[in-house]
Amino acid sequence: MQNNTKSIFTLRSLMDEDARKFIIGEVQLKNILPEWIAKAGSLKLKTVLEKYLHYVEQHVQEMEGFFEAENIISLSLNNRIMHSFIEEAKEKLSACADSEVTDACLLASVQAINHFKISSYGTAAAFANALGLEKPATIFHEAEISEKQIDDRLSQLAEHEINVRAKAPIVIQR
Numbered sequence: 001m002q003n004n005t006k007s008i009f010t011l012r013s014l015m016d017e018d019a020r021k022f023i024i025g026e027v028q029l030k031n032i033l034p035e036w037i038a039k040a041g042s043l044k045l046k047t048v049l050e051k052y053l054h055y056v057e058q059h060v061q062e063m064e065g066f067f068e069a070e071n072i073i074s075l076s077l078n079n080r081i082m083h084s085f086i087e088e089a090k091e092k093l094s095a096c097a098d099s100e101v102t103d104a105c106l107l108a109s110v111q112a113i114n115h116f117k118i119s120s121y122g123t124a125a126a127f128a129n130a131l132g133l134e135k136p137a138t139i140f141h142e143a144e145i146s147e148k149q150i151d152d153r154l155s156q157l158a159e160h161e162i163n164v165r166a167k168a169p170i171v172i173q174r
Contacts, residue, residue, distance in 0.1 A: 015127040015136070016072055022120065023063040025079035029113065030056045032086050036106055041099040042162060045107060048153045052110065055146045062139050069135070085113045104158070104166035111154045118147045 008014050033053040040046045066072075089109035096102040121144035128137035 021079045025082035026060045028082045042103050052150045059143050100165040103162050107158050107162050114151050
């Protein structure tokens with residue numbers, strides 16, 4: 001397996017390498033979210049996922065600005081972690097035979113991605129703060145906050161609607 005990553009000798013180069021992975025991961029997520037929104041049966045889940053798509057698009061735009069400002073030219077071609085999350089979600093979703101269970105699976109899959117992103121953006125914000133880089137720290141921290149907001153919405157939706165319905169889906173006899 002060939003490694004195309006440059007050597008990482010400083011906290012700054014580690015932060016920059018992570019940022020390269022963030023943007024491609026966000027693009028991967030941006031590309032799959034419309035498909036997942038279409039699969040959602042719950043109107044509330046669709047609404048939260050549409051809001052999440054808006055946040056993801058915002059993250060991509062802010063990261064592009066960060067790359068321009070920092071003169072970061074080369075981008076990663078793949079975010080293996082995001083790819084794995086997406087493939088795992090696709091596999092599970094294809095096995096769901098009930099729309100209520102599909103919604104629960106979809107919500108759980110998006111929330112797993114969301115938790116990964118909260119951790120990643122939080123770590124990048126901490127790196128930027130340690131380096132005294134106020135603007136990148138703000139970009140990463142704001143992305144972390146938006147991820148936490150979506151996480152809260154997903155948790156409430158899971159607890160009060162989606163998981164309750166999936167626990168005892170209505171089966172229509174033919």
